[in-house]
Each structure stands twice: as C-alpha cells, then as structure tokens.
Amino acid sequence: MSSSSSRTAGSPVQSPSFRRLAWGLLALSWTCAGASFALSLLRWAAIGHAEGWGGWMPVGLVPAQAQLAGLTPPASMDTPWRWVGVALECIPAAAMFYTVLCVHRICRAFLAGEVFGATVVAGFHGVGRGFLAMFVTSLLYQVGVTALLSWLASGQNGGMIALGVGPFEVSTLVVGLMMLLLAHVLAEGRRLQAEADAFV
Template identity: 65%
Template sequence: MTSSSSIAVSPVHTRGFQRLVWALLVTSWGIALLSLGLSLSRWAAIGHAGGWVDWLPMPVLPVPAVLAGLEPPLAMATHWRWLGAALECIPGLALFYTVGCVHRICRAFLAGAVFGPEVVRGFRGLGWGFLALLASSLVYQASVTALLSWLASGQSGGLVVLGLGSFEISVLVVGLMMLLLARVLAEGGRLQAEADAFV
C-alpha cells in the first residue's frame, strides 16, 4: 500500500513552479508600467534641456527618431506633447493587452489548470498580442518620426521612417509560435477529453 507521503507531487504544485509563475506575473506588469511611465515622461522632457531631463535613463527622443538622425526641438507646444503622449499609447495598448494575456495564463497555472481552455485562450491572445505589438510598432515609428521631423522643419515638411529590425522580426516569430502553441494545447485538450470519455 502506498503512503500519501510517497505520492509524487505534480510539478505544477511545487513551490519552485509557483515562484516562477509569480515572478513572471510581477515582472511582466512591472516592465509594462515602467515602460509606459518612461515613454510618457519623454514627451514632458522634449523641448527642455538640463535639470531633471538629464536624469532620464533613456534618450529624450524616441528610438526611431534617434535612428533617423533627428534632433530634439528647442521648444514644443503643449498640444504637441499631448499628441506625442497619445502616440506612445499605440504600442502601449498592445503591450498591456499582451501582459493581460500573460496574467491570464499565470492565474490559470497558479490554479493548477495547465492544459485547460483558459490557458489555450491565453496563449492564443498572447500570439495576437505579439502581432499587435509588431503592427503598432510600425505605426508608432512612422507617426512619431513624421511628427518630430515636421516640427523640426518648422511645420513645412518632414519624413516618415519605417524600419523592420531584429525586434520586429523576433516579435513576429514569437507571436506565430504562441498561436501554434495554442493550437497544440487545444488539440491536446481535445484528445485528453476523448480519452477520458472513452475510459
């Protein structure tokens, strides 16, 4: 007769697995909030020099504008700052949707449902979230460089920069992999349900 102490504990219920899930959950939300906060503070800093601006742990201009060789304008009207902050929300919304899907997956893992329909929906949403990050990144690159170059030219011209680098390619690959994983998990759940019904 097997004692209860000798029964193997599922890896899903081990403390190490639980700590890893909590670490993923907290880290994903922390990075998303920090990223949005820094992105919005950037638009409060553009058009200023010295003081607190020098303490920002990032370039004052968005990365696409830096790569395009644009210089920060010496001054910027408040309504253009609000427009820039709104542009930051384009990839920000996709990021928070993706983190929300990670949250859904982690909650299901913590509840012990590793292969349930909630996890399948979470991974499917995660895949679409990464693809939305890719699309929003391209829209953001084009719009933010158009705005800053237009302001730098005295509102008489400008340029649109659109780049497809390693970040965008990685996001595309990961998004497609998450969609594929969701299909595999859904098929695994279907086969398990058939097996349980047969038994």
C-alpha cells in the same frame, strides 16, 4: 474529485518552484509594462525642454526611431503636440498591455491548478495575437513619431517618415507566431485528452 483535478494535484507544475516562477512572471510582466509606459510618457515631458535639462537630453528618452533616422528633437514643443506624442505612445502600449493581461490570465490559471484548461489555451492565443499587434503598432508608431518630430523640428515646414523593421519587430513577429502555434498544440492536446477521458 475529478480525474483532471487528481492529475493536476500531483503534477510537478504545481511544485513550489513552479508557483514561484508563475508569480515571478506575473510580477515582472506588469512591472516591465508599467515602467516602459512611464518612460514613454516621460519622454514627451522632456522633449523640447533641453534648456531645462541643462542642455542635456537623456538618450533613453529620445525615441529610438528618431535616433535611427538621425532626427534632432525640436528645441521647444507646445503642450498640444506633447499630447499628440502621448497619444502615439498609447498605440503600441495598448497592444503591450493586452499581451501582459493575457500573460496575467495564464499565470493565474497556472496558480489555480488549471494547467491545460480552456483559459490557458485562450491565454496563449491572446499572447500570440498581442505580439502580432505589437509588431503592427510598432510600425505605426515609427511612422507617427518620426513624422511628428521631424515636422516640429523643421518649424512645421516639412518633415519625413521613417519606417524600418529591426530586431524588436522581428522578435515580436516570431514570438507571436510561436505563441499561436503553441496555442494550437495545447488545444489539440486538450481535445485528445478529452477523448481519452471519454473512454475511461
């Protein structure tokens, strides 16, 4: 058994509570990502069908960017424009699922006993990049969804573009930078440990 394996075997991070936490994070991240994307798709099936919903449109299905801009969803929407809306949802969803995939790799590495290995360092780098990508794609999504809904609501005779930085965007930016910093710290710690092992 290698020295790194020996250190890991007795480490508190391999305790049952740690493993439950890793499994919980793994399950929660995929569940939240899947539920968020499903809700995003559902809104484009609901928008334009107010009469079919009894004249009531669930607030949660209206894009938050449209609500903040004071936009009213169009009374009707042709199927091709619904697919455009789905395509818009896929922009931030791609960044979100990339981030969740990186979290998945980190958790799997933890569960395998690799706490400070290359996979974990690369995973935190990926999470940082993913959150920064979520920040950028959120801005792109704002522009796209407000332009589309305002254009359709005006009868395709005009529209508007709304762009703003709210708590979500600020949070993703801060967390992304923190994850990149953490990745650099872990990489440096791993390098120093490798140097120490070389002298043993």
